[in-house]
Amino acid sequence: MDFKDYYATLGVAPAATQAEIKRAYRKLARKYHPDVSKEVDAEVRFKELAEAYEALNDDEKRAAYDDAVERHKNGQAFGAQPGRDSGYEFSGAGNEAADNFDHSDFFEALFGRRGGAARSARPQGPVSGGDHHARVQIDLLDAYCGGRRTITLRFPKRDEQGRVSMQDRQLDVNIPKGIREGQHLRLNGQGEAGFGDGPAGDLYLEIEFSPHPHFRVDGRDIYLDLPIAPWEAALGANVTAPTPDGSVELTVPAGSSAGRKLRLKGKGLPSVPPGDLYAVLSIVLPPADGAPAQAAYRALSAAFGGFDPRRSLKV
Amino acid sequence: MTHPMSSTVAVFVEQEVQFSLLELCRACSADSGQLILLVEEGVLTPRGDAPQEWRFEGSALPRARAALRLGRDLELSPGATALVLDLLDEIDTLKARLRRTATR
Numbered sequence: 001m002d003f004k005d006y007y008a009t010l011g012v013a014p015a016a017t018q019a020e021i022k023r024a025y026r027k028l029a030r031k032y033h034p035d036v037s038k039e040v041d042a043e044v045r046f047k048e049l050a051e052a053y054e055a056l057n058d059d060e061k062r063a064a065y066d067d068a069v070e071r072h073k074n075g076q077a078f079g080a081q082p083g084r085d086s087g088y089e090f091s092g093a094g095n096e097a098a099d100n101f102d103h104s105d106f107f108e109a110l111f112g113r114r115g116g117a118a119r120s121a122r123p124q125g126p127v128s129g130g131d132h133h134a135r136v137q138i139d140l141l142d143a144y145c146g147g148r149r150t151i152t153l154r155f156p157k158r159d160e161q162g163r164v165s166m167q168d169r170q171l172d173v174n175i176p177k178g179i180r181e182g183q184h185l186r187l188n189g190q191g192e193a194g195f196g197d198g199p200a201g202d203l204y205l206e207i208e209f210s211p212h213p214h215f216r217v218d219g220r221d222i223y224l225d226l227p228i229a230p231w232e233a234a235l236g237a238n239v240t241a242p243t244p245d246g247s248v249e250l251t252v253p254a255g256s257s258a259g260r261k262l263r264l265k266g267k268g269l270p271s272v273p274p275g276d277l278y279a280v281l282s283i284v285l286p287p288a289d290g291a292p293a294q295a296a297y298r299a300l301s302a303a304f305g306g307f308d309p310r311r312s313l314k315v
Numbered sequence: 316m317t318h319p320m321s322s323t324v325a326v327f328v329e330q331e332v333q334f335s336l337l338e339l340c341r342a343c344s345a346d347s348g349q350l351i352l353l354v355e356e357g358v359l360t361p362r363g364d365a366p367q368e369w370r371f372e373g374s375a376l377p378r379a380r381a382a383l384r385l386g387r388d389l390e391l392s393p394g395a396t397a398l399v400l401d402l403l404d405e406i407d408t409l410k411a412r413l414r415r416t417a418t419r
Binding site: 035046128182218 | 411
């Protein structure tokens with residue numbers, strides 16, 4: 001198990017005051033909170049920040065951590081001392097079942113395992129299990145066409161001894177046609193098991209699209225970068241463009257410039273109402289490699305003798 | 316260990332589900348006081364007059380969860396949470412506008 005440097009995680013010195021620690025956490029938390037930050041590793045970093053703050057913000061825990069730092073420096077073991085578990089009762093601010101798995105082994109070695117407190121006072125009678133939430137990636141085509149898909153979920157499971165292992169779970173799910181990113185499917189009874197005779201909770205799946213090589217999705221609209229040749233842009237052309245489930249014939253109007261969007265109404269995600277497919281034109285120059293190609297370009301230049309693309313820049 | 320496949324019925328939350336206050340509380344693991352504050356700030360907009368009569372659209376679920384996470388993790392007041400969500404909405408709109416232009 002690696003020793004975690006919580007002071008470094010928050011970017012503060014070991015002698016930092018509580019105020020400095022709080023300020024450092026708040027600034028970094030704003031930056032890396034997954035709901036706010038689009039950084040790829042935001043969730044991981046935020047969990048590290050939250051754990052570091054939890055350890056250092058509380059006087060007792062900070063003292064225990066500093067003590068562990070000293071022991072670690074002196075080459076001693078830093079795990080929990082006998083009887084230490086009984087001294088710590090951490091009522092977490094987080095209240096979703098999944099959050100209780102967020103502590104690292106290092107944190108739990110120092111501070112004992114929390115999360116047991118929530119369930120230790122089991123009420124009489126049946127209690128329904130809590131709801132679970134998961135994010136799941138599907139192909140754009142699955143949302144475009146709908147249909148049954150097998151979803152694999154990984155989740156941490158704690159056994160009676162308290163050991164956590166990752167488990168796989170497969171679900172056969174019907175993907176509704178036209179579902180958009182960020183929308184949810186609810187699988188009744190697939191959440192946390194109930195207590196006593198209580199019913200199981202539900203499982204919510206948040207839909208995410210796997211990145212697609214050609215298409216960008218924005219809500220119910222789909223965007224495609226459509227490369228065309230200069231003569232196609234200038235003279236117009238009929239071109240074939242891919243759609244998520246096939247292809248379509250498009251007419252490029254004469255005199256099109258780069259960035260022009262050709263709208264295919266109703267060819268986006270078949271939501272209610274259906275989205276559109278936008279082909280965004282980009283003009284690709286054939287490479288001027290070899291004498292014939294260069295000659296062709298020079299002829300083009302000669303044919304447009306008076307053409308000055310930078311006229312608007314002249315004083 | 317892989318569990319055997321089970322065929323499960325999936326309900327499209329944003330289209331087919333309406334939540335009462337208590338149902339939304341359960342789905343968010345929140346108490347009614349927290350959700351009532353969010354309604355008072357305009358973060359959530361249920362139909363109905365009194366909390367017992369409120370009916371939330373399915374889309375209220377992700378919004379409520381995001382609001383609760385932000386409030387808890389960043390120690391924001393309900394009003395500040397509402398402002399953050401509004402600003403995030405605006406950022407999403409602007410980013411969508413940017414995505415509509417070709418990248419080369």
